[in-house]
Amino acid sequence: MSQTLAPRASLTDEHKEKYFSFQIKGWTNFDPMDKSLASIAKSIEQGDGFLTLLEVLNAEDDLAAIGDEEVRECFANILAAKRLVKTVHELPKNLIEELRTALNTEEEKVPKKSAVSVANFPVNDEPGARAKQWP
Numbered sequence: 001m002s003q004t005l006a007p008r009a010s011l012t013d014e015h016k017e018k019y020f021s022f023q024i025k026g027w028t029n030f031d032p033m034d035k036s037l038a039s040i041a042k043s044i045e046q047g048d049g050f051l052t053l054l055e056v057l058n059a060e061d062d063l064a065a066i067g068d069e070e071v072r073e074c075f076a077n078i079l080a081a082k083r084l085v086k087t088v089h090e091l092p093k094n095l096i097e098e099l100r101t102a103l104n105t106e107e108e109k110v111p112k113k114s115a116v117s118v119a120n121f122p123v124n125d126e127p128g129a130r131a132k133q134w135p
Contacts, residue, residue: 017063018059018061019063019065019075021056021057022055022057023054024054024055025053026049028040028048028049029048032049063076084099
């Protein structure tokens, strides 16, 4: 008697996303250090700069394969939140109220994690290269 076993599903099989680590280089005619990434992108789109390089450093087919624990945890939290949003109507009413309260809590009371760390090394022998940690 032959028995066919289904492949064992990993914990992240429900997430068929691909994850990319990348690096962007560019030039602007303004100091980007105190600006958000969205603001920088908008300024570049308006002609105040341009990208010189967009390089994919690494790609992973599975969340568990991401080597940076903090990045992996942030993606896991985002995926959990997306699942929660899709199924919030199935939760007990008291838990829904706790979630509403937590979401209405002032932002400074909720600890915010930053997943991005940028090394402060000059690039291509550029003097005075600076690094910024994105929020």
